[in-house]
Amino acid sequence: MMRKKARLIINSVKTLQNSIQPNVNNVNSVLFTAYCLLITVLFSCGKKTDSGDFVPKPKGYNRIELPTVKYQHMAESHPFSFDYSTQAILKPDTVRWAEPHWMYVYYPAYKAMIQLTYKPLNGDKNKLAKLIDDAHKLAAKHGQKAYSIQDLILKTPSGKSAMLMELEGEVPTYLQFYTTDSTKHYLRGALYFNTAMKSDSLAPVIEYLKKDVIKLLNTLEWKK
Numbered sequence: 038m039m040r041k042k043a044r045l046i047i048n049s050v051k052t053l054q055n056s057i058q059p060n061v062n063n064v065n066s067v068l069f070t071a072y073c074l075l076i077t078v079l080f081s082c083g084k085k086t087d088s089g090d091f092v093p094k095p096k097g098y099n100r101i102e103l104p105t106v107k108y109q110h111m112a113e114s115h116p117f118s119f120d121y122s123t124q125a126i127l128k129p130d131t132v133r134w135a136e137p138h139w140m141y142v143y144y145p146a147y148k149a150m151i152q153l154t155y156k157p158l159n160g161d162k163n164k165l166a167k168l169i170d171d172a173h174k175l176a177a178k179h180g181q182k183a184y185s186i187q188d189l190i191l192k193t194p195s196g197k198s199a200m201l202m203e204l205e206g207e208v209p210t211y212l213q214f215y216t217t218d219s220t221k222h223y224l225r226g227a228l229y230f231n232t233a234m235k236s237d238s239l240a241p242v243i244e245y246l247k248k249d250v251i252k253l254l255n256t257l258e259w260k261k
Contacts, residue, residue: 103245108252115140116155116222120256122249130154142253147242148231151250156223168223172215175227176202191254199254203247211243212250222259226250 108120113127115138121127124146130139130153142151158165176186189201191214199216212228228246230239 103241106245106248108256110256113140116157116260117224118258118260119253121253125151125249142249144246147246149242149246150229150231151246151253152227152229154225156225158217158219158221158223160220165217165219165223168225169215169217172200172213172225173202176204176213191251193255193257195258197254197257201250211239212247214250214254216254216257218259224257226253 104124107123109123110120111118111127117138121142122144124144126143126145128141128143129135130141136155138155140153142153144150156164156168186205187203189203191199191201193199197216197218199214202213204211204213210227210229213226215223215225217223228243228250230242
């Protein structure tokens, strides 16, 4: 549109030049007027109008495809067992302070993992109280950057209880949980993402994996 208006003005200038007498002063006057009009048009084309304001395109995020979930039962030998997604891989925790039966439920497609840390209780009630206290302290530590923390108590079909802590915001972990039989076994878990994506764009995956966490807890069995 801007180029079209400029061409129209230039054509008008040529017409005026042909119609006037060959007087240098008159020609210069016409040219000066024409170029002033051209500059005015160019500036007016860049101004906003009520009917066509420029609106920046909002930043988009990559579309994340979420497959239909299918589950399989854990075959590894541990003091516990559960069902987990066929989209996940069970991997041992390899940090140097890892204890026996610590593991990751790893999701390669989403660069996400559910970290599981197991502790035998051996009937030690003081140990259990400290583990539960530590779980809440860890959640509160992440909560410094969270918009909110919600504590939920989950009752499983087999009569077990589990505590879920949901965190919202730009935090390293969005879901933490623990469960115990109060005498022999204690299991804590946390959902992590190894990615720089914002929590808003990860929201569908967080909800998707939250269902896997609930499935894990609902199917959890302690081994004697």
